[in-house]
Structure formats: structure tokens, C-alpha cells
């Protein structure tokens with residue numbers, strides 16, 4: 001039956017996640033043990049200490065993000081001004097953008113952008129998406145964020161003029177641990193998908209290699225009973 005299929009799928013995903021976490025943590029652990037041995041015999045241990053700190057940060061990032069995915073958190077759904085939230089997220093990321101001289105332009109229509117949602121989920125969601133856009137954009141590039149109210153939805157588009165994503169890779173996005181970044185975890189988009197699903201929304205990624213990527217997020221203004229489950 002459909003229900004059994006869903007459960008089988010879920011178990012497969014749990015297995016995939018467990019294998020992924022093990023792999024992601026075992027590699028830096030193996031490296032740490034190796035460096036620990038080297039340190040005790042080296043006359044210049046400082047350089048190993050820096051690498052070890054990097055590896056520890058990696059384990060920390062993976063475990064923190066796994067917790068975000070796994071931990072059931074009491075959600076606090078209330079009406080939120082999405083324009084205000086987006087401006088706050090842009091401010092939060094402005095130092096990262098300035099360091100790379102990436103310009104972030106925000107625009108919104110004149111409608112009221114009230115959305116019934118969990119505020120910290122929204123912050124997490126848009127931080128992940130905008131940070132990905134910053135990471136992908138070359139120095140001195142531009143990111144355009146547009147928010148519009150369409151019928152009973154708020155639609156937010158984050159468009160970068162970055163490296164883009166090849167078509168076969170777009171299909172893999174949101175599967176755990178797929179990352180092209182040196183310090184990436186490949187969990188960011190999974191977290192986004194989870195948050196959007198919990199709000200009854202939709203996520204779409206349009207990308208062209210060398211041209212850039214547009215991430216579109218649609219969220220219902222009001223939660224139906226099913227949508228908030």
C-alpha cells in the first residue's frame with residue numbers, strides 16, 4: 001500500500017542519513033587521531049593544531065545541523081511581517097556580503113506581507129538560502145531578493161548571478177551531505193525543505209551554469225490545519 005511504501009522510503013532515508021553522519025564524522029575523527037600522533041613527535045606542533053581545530057569545527061557543524069533536522073521543537077506559529085524578517089536576515093548577513101563586496105538588493109510590492117509562521121524557522125530558512133547565494137556569487141556580484149504577495153501566498157525569490165548548478169546536480173540537492181564547499185555540510189537545503197514542508201509551502205530551484213540560480217520559496221499566508229502538522 002501507499003502507507004507501507006512511505007514507511008519503507010522513510011527507513012531508507014534514515015539509513016542513508018545514519019551512514020552519511022557516520023562517514024562525515026569518522027573522516028575528521030581519523031584525521032584528528034593521526035594529527036594527535038604527529039603532534040607528540042613534532043617540533044612544530046602549531047600547524048597541526050590549526051588543522052585539528054578545522055576538523056573539530058567540521059564535526060561540530062555536522063552535529064549541530066543534524067540536531068536541527070532531528071530535534072522536534074515546539075513551533076510557535078504567529079503572524080509575522082515577512083518584509084521585516086527578510087530585511088533583518090539581509091542585515092545579519094551584510095558583513096559576509098561586504099567582505100566579498102557582494103551587493104544584496106531587496107524589493108517588495110506594497111501589499112502587506114503577513115505570514116503565519118514560526119519566526120526562527122523563517123530566519124533559519126532565509127539565512128541558508130541567502131548564504132548559499134553569497135557563497136555562489138563571484139566577488140563584486142549582485143543578489144536580488146524580491147518578495148511579492150500573490151493570492152494567499154507570499155513568494156520570495158532569491159536570485160544570484162553566481163556559478164549556477166548543473167542540471168543533474170539540481171536533482172541531488174536536498175539529499176543529505178551533497179556539498180561542493182570546502183567547509184560545507186550539505187545539510188542546509190535539507191533543513192530548508194523541512195521547514196518549508198512544515199509550513200505547507202513550496203521550494204523551487206532554477207539554475208543555469210555560468211548564469212546563476214534563482215531559489216523560489218512560496219509560503220501560504222495562513223496555516224490550514226493540515227499545513228501546520
Ligand code: ADP
Pocket residue numbers: 128132133136160162163164165173174178179180181183184185186187188189190213
Ligand atoms: P552546503 O551549503 O553546506 O554545501 P546546502 O545543502 O545548503 O549545503 O547546499 C548544497 C550544495 O548546493 C552546495 O554545496 C552548492 O554546491 C549547491 N548550491 C546551493 N545553493 C546554490 C546557489 N545559489 N548557487 C550554486 N550552487 C548552490
